[in-house]
Amino acid sequence: MLASPTRRQLADWARLTQKKFRSESGLFLIEGEVCVREAIRSRVKLEALLILTAEMERWEALAEEAGRAPAYTVNAEPFRRISSVEASQGIAAVGRQFDLEPRRTDFGLACEQVSDPGNCGALIRVADFFGASELILGPGSADRWNEKVVRGSMGSLFRQPVRIANDFAAEAREWRGDTVALVAHGGKPLGAVDKLNHPLLVLGHESRGLSVKIEKTCSHRVTLKPDGGAESLNLVAAAAVFAFALGSNAHE
Numbered sequence: 001m002l003a004s005p006t007r008r009q010l011a012d013w014a015r016l017t018q019k020k021f022r023s024e025s026g027l028f029l030i031e032g033e034v035c036v037r038e039a040i041r042s043r044v045k046l047e048a049l050l051i052l053t054a055e056m057e058r059w060e061a062l063a064e065e066a067g068r069a070p071a072y073t074v075n076a077e078p079f080r081r082i083s084s085v086e087a088s089q090g091i092a093a094v095g096r097q098f099d100l101e102p103r104r105t106d107f108g109l110a111c112e113q114v115s116d117p118g119n120c121g122a123l124i125r126v127a128d129f130f131g132a133s134e135l136i137l138g139p140g141s142a143d144r145w146n147e148k149v150v151r152g153s154m155g156s157l158f159r160q161p162v163r164i165a166n167d168f169a170a171e172a173r174e175w176r177g178d179t180v181a182l183v184a185h186g187g188k189p190l191g192a193v194d195k196l197n198h199p200l201l202v203l204g205h206e207s208r209g210l211s212v213k214i215e216k217t218c219s220h221r222v223t224l225k226p227d228g229g230a231e232s233l234n235l236v237a238a239a240a241v242f243a244f245a246l247g248s249n250a251h252e
Helices: 008-015 019-025 033-041 053-065 077-083 117-130 147-152 170-175 213-217 237-247
Strands: 027-030 047-054 071-074 090-097 109-110 136-137 162-164 177-183 201-202 220-221
Touching: 008 019, 008 027, 008 047, 008 077, 019 027, 019 117, 027 033, 027 147, 033 047, 033 053, 033 090, 047 053, 053 071, 053 090, 071 077, 071 117, 071 170, 109 117, 109 170, 109 237, 117 136, 117 147, 170 201, 177 213, 177 237, 201 237
Parallel strands: 047 071, 109 136, 109 201, 136 162, 177 201, 177 220
Antiparallel strands: 027 090, 047 090
């Protein structure tokens, strides 16, 4: 049976677009079919499944897949206040925040600061695609429970261990293997890097790059050398190249 939410519930769900309320409640929004399905598959604890009233028949089967999570039909106007997606598919969920233990894989990925929520979500997806043991994010990074981060990760947030580090320099200093900084200039080409021992691949901010303080902490420095006319890649593309080239070059 699909229930009708109370005004208080609708107001609380709409406030999940605010970081303060997410932190206080321990809840977050999950929007769109892909992310909701991935949350169900990953057994994220769902507090509510929200279905646009006009799309009720379309998502009834998905409500059954969600198991014990209570499902609600929401009219168009309150659904618009909850969902930040312009062309909504009429399906969303409210999930309970969680932590995942690091995977037992050969390399980790770290970013000193990723401030754009879309980039943060895509970076989580890159880490998941290449099987990073964990993704470490420095202070000032986008909140991983931001609805744009969740959506940008395309479900990877529910599988990829992500950790926020208040002292990013200490993380690089105390990492148990090699630390490899991706720098704009002066580093070795990727192909010149020898076998690495359980490396932490370290990236900087989207526009400012890696700070000198963090760069000096790392044991290796590499630079992506362009073959064409573009001088650089954006953070997410650079992370994918970095992880592909050096993640597979790692060993315990």
